[in-house]
Amino acid sequence: xxxxTAVDPAGGGAASEPELVQLLTPExxxxxxxxxxxLIDDIGTAEIRxxxxxxxxxxxxxxxxxALQRQGELGLWASLLGQEAAQxxxxxxxxxxxxxxxxxxxxxxxxxxxxxxxxxxxxxxGVDQGGWDPRENNFHLYTIVIxxxxxxxxxxxxxxxxxxxxxxxxxxxxxxxxxxxxxGATSQGDxxxxxxxxxxxxxxxxxFCQNNQWAISEPLERxxxxxxxxxxxxxxxxxxRVDGNDVLACLAVSREALQRARDGEGPTLIxxxxxxxxxxxxxxxxxxxRLGSELEHWRLKDPIERVKAYMVRGDMADQAFFDDVEAExxxxxEHLRTACRQLPDPSPESxxxxxxxxxxxxxxxxxxxxxxxxxSFTDEEAQ
Amino acid sequence: MTSLNIIKSIxxxxxxxxxNDHKVLIMxxxxxxxxxxxxVTDGLQKDFGEDRVIDTPLAESGIIGTAVGLAxxxxxxxxxxxxxxxxxxxxxxxxxxxxxxxxxxxxxxRLPIVIRIPYGGGIGAVEHHAESPEAYFVHxxxxxxxxxxxxxxxxxxxxxxxxxxxxxxxxxxxxxxYEKAEFELDGSPPLPLHTSRVVQQGTDATVVAYGxxxxxxxxxxxxxxxxxxxxxxxxxRSLSPLDLDPVYESVRRTGRLVVVHEAQRTLGVGAEVAARxxxxxxxxxxxxxxxxxxxxxxxxxxxxxDDYLPDLDRVLDGVDRALTY
Ligand SMILES: Cc1ncc(C[n+]2csc(CCOP(=O)(O)OP(=O)(O)O)c2C)c(N)n1
Numbered sequence: 044x045x046x047x048t049a050v051d052p053a054g055g056g057a058a059s060e061p062e063l064v065q066l067l068t069p070e071x072x073x074x075x076x077x078x079x080x081x082l083i084d085d086i087g088t089a090e091i092r093x094x095x096x097x098x099x100x101x102x103x104x105x106x107x108x109x110a111l112q113r114q115g116e117l118g119l120w121a122s123l124l125g126q127e128a129a130q131x132x133x134x135x136x137x138x139x140x141x142x143x144x145x146x147x148x149x150x151x152x153x154x155x156x157x158x159x160x161x162x163x164x165x166x167x168x169g170v171d172q173g174g175w176d177p178r179e180n181n182f183h184l185y186t187i188v189i190x191x192x193x194x195x196x197x198x199x200x201x202x203x204x205x206x207x208x209x210x211x212x213x214x215x216x217x218x219x220x221x222x223x224x225x226x227g228a229t230s231q232g233d234x235x236x237x238x239x240x241x242x243x244x245x246x247x248x249x250x251f252c253q254n255n256q257w258a259i260s261e262p263l264e265r266x267x268x269x270x271x272x273x274x275x276x277x278x279x280x281x282x283x284r285v286d287g288n289d290v291l292a293c294l295a296v297s298r299e300a301l302q303r304a305r306d307g308e309g310p311t312l313i314x315x316x317x318x319x320x321x322x323x324x325x326x327x328x329x330x331x332x333r334l335g336s337e338l339e340h341w342r343l344k345d346p347i348e349r350v351k352a353y354m355v356r357g358d359m360a361d362q363a364f365f366d367d368v369e370a371e372x373x374x375x376x377e378h379l380r381t382a383c384r385q386l387p388d389p390s391p392e393s394x395x396x397x398x399x400x401x402x403x404x405x406x407x408x409x410x411x412x413x414x415x416x417x418x419s420f421t422d423e424e425a426q
Numbered sequence: 427m428t429s430l431n432i433i434k435s436i437x438x439x440x441x442x443x444x445x446n447d448h449k450v451l452i453m454x455x456x457x458x459x460x461x462x463x464x465x466v467t468d469g470l471q472k473d474f475g476e477d478r479v480i481d482t483p484l485a486e487s488g489i490i491g492t493a494v495g496l497a498x499x500x501x502x503x504x505x506x507x508x509x510x511x512x513x514x515x516x517x518x519x520x521x522x523x524x525x526x527x528x529x530x531x532x533x534x535x536r537l538p539i540v541i542r543i544p545y546g547g548g549i550g551a552v553e554h555h556a557e558s559p560e561a562y563f564v565h566x567x568x569x570x571x572x573x574x575x576x577x578x579x580x581x582x583x584x585x586x587x588x589x590x591x592x593x594x595x596x597x598x599x600x601x602x603x604y605e606k607a608e609f610e611l612d613g614s615p616p617l618p619l620h621t622s623r624v625v626q627q628g629t630d631a632t633v634v635a636y637g638x639x640x641x642x643x644x645x646x647x648x649x650x651x652x653x654x655x656x657x658x659x660x661x662x663r664s665l666s667p668l669d670l671d672p673v674y675e676s677v678r679r680t681g682r683l684v685v686v687h688e689a690q691r692t693l694g695v696g697a698e699v700a701a702r703x704x705x706x707x708x709x710x711x712x713x714x715x716x717x718x719x720x721x722x723x724x725x726x727x728x729x730x731x732d733d734y735l736p737d738l739d740r741v742l743d744g745v746d747r748a749l750t751y
Binding site for chain 2 (some may be wrong): 147325416
């Protein structure tokens, strides 16, 4: 069951609740909004097409990865199905110099940052623990320990502050940091400590919570009795809730929060209200804990369908455009398949690489020990 | 006789403890409706209710810290940490609070808490899902640490751990979860909780292991017979306290000792066993104590874990080193 945390358990009533920010209805109708429209007034036909492309391609990356897992090419995959708009909206609000601290599910954010999706597969295939250079695209490694990255993001933001890369008015210099995490993560001490740090240091960090309603089998009500975005007020910074299946709304609220951070006005918590359509990971069986009707309810709010409807309605794209994106997503999937199978297994001795910057003599001795041991088999075979 | 795997055995043990003592509680992430990610607690919430099988918020420090309070109030919480690598957010509560409360209170307070941790590698998992953190807890006075290696022990040891008035870290060898065995569910435990056991007798060398490596060592012992080598295999079962008398007794006969574990080598359980056996059996030893362990690296990506983990060949290689000395 999805909890309607829009109802105030403390008895404050729904009337005091700010609305969910929504700029595009599930039917694809544009909802005018005095405040947020200005934040996306540059989004014309070309831009909406680009967003649509991001949504479709990131979904295709995801479905292909699920398929690769089913074929035994990946040990595990954490699907983002249903969360594309939250990720693309926030991801496209970032500037080059901004820095992202993701969980293990932020494949579409990685896409927006320019990380080759094939590089995401290594962790799940078991050939590495993060195959991309986090400095190249300012996209940190995936973090599996729930909530840990929110503190890293906050510390990074404190570094930005010390470097004076804030509030200068230079759009290529002022820097924001964003931490992604789930609804379950909000229960962790680390996340609460990150909120405290960010608040008292006024760090330029945006906490982007994808409330997908479930932490594996546990519904939101197992983690909280108040709507998550409201937590922020207790820590001393603003929080808001956005329709996480509405890419325009996610883009608008993220742009605003990131700009606040860059301007030196401190942290914001964004709760993207969305839904995890797939299993938690490929090892999970959601039929044990949730109802099919819930899925149906959320299917009607699909983040891609509504953009498509909006485009068709406004004559922003014809069939040829949709076909092109479809063809592009096919070749992206093909790239993923090929690249995945070509990811080389690491050599056994590689486990000793990078344990330290300066390798220690005892560790080098263990590496030699392993090598001698493994070579003894080759020698035997040669005989 | 019933045939059960380790998962079902722990489940049956938990069930029995809950039936016998209404103060026994189960708490953890996903333990209720889902029955745990490994289904170890499957069906328990349905039968004992949400007050006794508690789906907690996603917060390990919270799980352990509230268990401290519940234990102070007379309950016997059994906490599940979902995977080995996630014990660390709860580590502070375990080593600073759980381990010391009895001592600090001059014996007035007891914390009968069990902390269950599926641990170890070999299942092709992603990072943080294949670690062997037991030595951190063995190093902490005030905690008892055990690891079962077969279904019968799993069944009895979990019940004994729950009955213990001291906090017990209960390490479950997740890659052996589906190993089956026949045993008697009724009756009483064949052994006290903190005793080691000779699982196979032999004369040429002693091989000591625990948890997931017991099976590997038994396989190695079987393979060794083809070379006319007779290995004695001992399952430690309890890592804190260690019951080394059977090990000393064995080493005095065989003169050779190989200690095997998945965890990193340096300051691991093997180091303690080697030191103590050297102290006790110095004149009986024909060779230095050999350790066959994981390497001193972070647990590696799944595709190379077979090279990190001791396997049958590496155990035999260790035996060779002890024998050819
Ligand atoms: C510290 C820690 N404890 C437990 C886990 C096991 N685990 C992995 S994902 C997950 C649920 C996370 O839920 P949420 O934060 O809502 O994010 P979502 O996966 O739904 O995106 C759990 C319990 C973990 N990875 N880290």
